[in-house]
Amino acid sequence: MTKHSFSMDFEKTMKIFLLLLALLLSACSMNIGVSATQTPVIQMDNSSSTLVQNDGATPTLGPFQFYLPTPGAAPVSGWRPPLYPIPWAVSPYDHFYFARPIAADQVNWPLADYRYGGIFTPPFIHTGVDIDAPYGAPILAAGPGTIIWANWGLLTEAPGNHDDPYGQAVVIRMDFGFEDQQLYTVYAHMSKIIAIVGQHVKTGDVIGLVGSTGHTTGPHVHFEVRLGYNSFYDTYNPELWMAPPQGWGVLVGNIGDDSGMTLQQLEVYVTNTVTNDSHMVKTYGPGPVNHDPYYDENLVLSDLPAGLYKVNFNYEGREVQDWMRIYPGQVTYFTYRGTPGFNLAPPPAPTKYVLPITPPPLPNP
Numbered sequence: 310m311t312k313h314s315f316s317m318d319f320e321k322t323m324k325i326f327l328l329l330l331a332l333l334l335s336a337c338s339m340n341i342g343v344s345a346t347q348t349p350v351i352q353m354d355n356s357s358s359t360l361v362q363n364d365g366a367t368p369t370l371g372p373f374q375f376y377l378p379t380p381g382a383a384p385v386s387g388w389r390p391p392l393y394p395i396p397w398a399v400s401p402y403d404h405f406y407f408a409r410p411i412a413a414d415q416v417n418w419p420l421a422d423y424r425y426g427g428i429f430t431p432p433f434i435h436t437g438v439d440i441d442a443p444y445g446a447p448i449l450a451a452g453p454g455t456i457i458w459a460n461w462g463l464l465t466e467a468p469g470n471h472d473d474p475y476g477q478a479v480v481i482r483m484d485f486g487f488e489d490q491q492l493y494t495v496y497a498h499m500s501k502i503i504a505i506v507g508q509h510v511k512t513g514d515v516i517g518l519v520g521s522t523g524h525t526t527g528p529h530v531h532f533e534v535r536l537g538y539n540s541f542y543d544t545y546n547p548e549l550w551m552a553p554p555q556g557w558g559v560l561v562g563n564i565g566d567d568s569g570m571t572l573q574q575l576e577v578y579v580t581n582t583v584t585n586d587s588h589m590v591k592t593y594g595p596g597p598v599n600h601d602p603y604y605d606e607n608l609v610l611s612d613l614p615a616g617l618y619k620v621n622f623n624y625e626g627r628e629v630q631d632w633m634r635i636y637p638g639q640v641t642y643f644t645y646r647g648t649p650g651f652n653l654a655p656p657p658a659p660t661k662y663v664l665p666i667t668p669p670p671l672p673n674p
Contacts, residue, residue: 389417391413393638407494411446411449423438425609426593434598441529443519449512449516450512451512451532452494455509459478459502461478473523477517477520478495478497478499490537496516496531499518499520548610549609555637556615557635564645567646573595579613584616590608593608613635615637618632642656
């Protein structure tokens with residue numbers, strides 16, 4: 310065999326080999342199956358998936374497609390936006406002065422069944438909000454101030470009283486006040502107190518650990534805002550004092566009958582018209598709870614994403630409803646009276662804030 314004939318035979322062999330390789334690869338690409346449960350990212354018409362002729366010459370493959378698994382249900386998450394920086398107040402009459410006593414990587418919003426003004430252990434009225442958190446989670450100072458109480462016995466004013474409903478509690482006298490009145494914050498039911506009396510703390514400093522001491526059904530922190538005096542009788546709704554998450558707002562209402570008498574423990578439903586997320590909140594009335602001097606409210610529901618909401622409840626055997634828009638970082642206010650119905654006008658500007666007269670402290674048992 311000559312060198313020339315060997316070269317020709319080798320070239321023929323390589324051409325045959327390359328042709329077989331191309332046919333093999335083409336067959337493999339056409340046999341790749343797609344599961345019926347997969348969804349194409351690029352939807353194509355069936356006719357476009359066939360080979361496309363190019364000027365009647367060599368056929369070419371159609372557009373390449375990616376296939377991904379069909380997505381399942383959206384996960385349920387407790388994630389929320391960060392809080393507005395404190396102090397935060399769009400309106401001149403608002404006072405979102407405090408951060409949350411639980412860090413943002415935990416549940417740090419009020420429990421729906423234990424809001425301000427609710428009856429949680431008859432005859433006790435709930436004078437704060439309860440924030441759920443794991444046992445032993447850090448409790449943080451909601452603002453800067455000085456520790457004036459760190460012990461058992463806060464309600465009965467008897468240090469060391471292990472039968473006190475607050476359990477182990479800490480009170481901070483804030484570095485600031487409101488309308489020339491001193492502000493205090495209360496943190497109760499701790500498993501361990503870390504702060505000491507006389508210590509100055511900054512916002513976010515750890516002052517104790519979540520527990521279930523005192524009258525509780527499980528680990529959480531009971532948080533109060535007191536104005537004027539460090540007293541059980543001088544609490545105000547914390548949901549009007551804690552900064553809302555960014556892009557979220559607060560619903561505030563005054564619901565009463567035709568005579569103007571406010572309705573107590575009335576179940577009010579607030580439903581987002583887009584997501585259908587619904588919340589139930591009860592109105593509160595007289596007792597050891599107080600009403601904001603400007604809003605004179607008996608209903609507060611914080612941490613609502615901005616948007617349009619339906620508000621409805623049952624009044625004298627019939628359902629009444631109206632639609633209200635929640636705005637980012639602001640209070641949406643309404644009043645209701647039986648015959649006139651809903652009114653979305655804000656309260657008139659106050660001439661002067663007048664705080665209620667403080668009753669005498671609770672007697673020691």
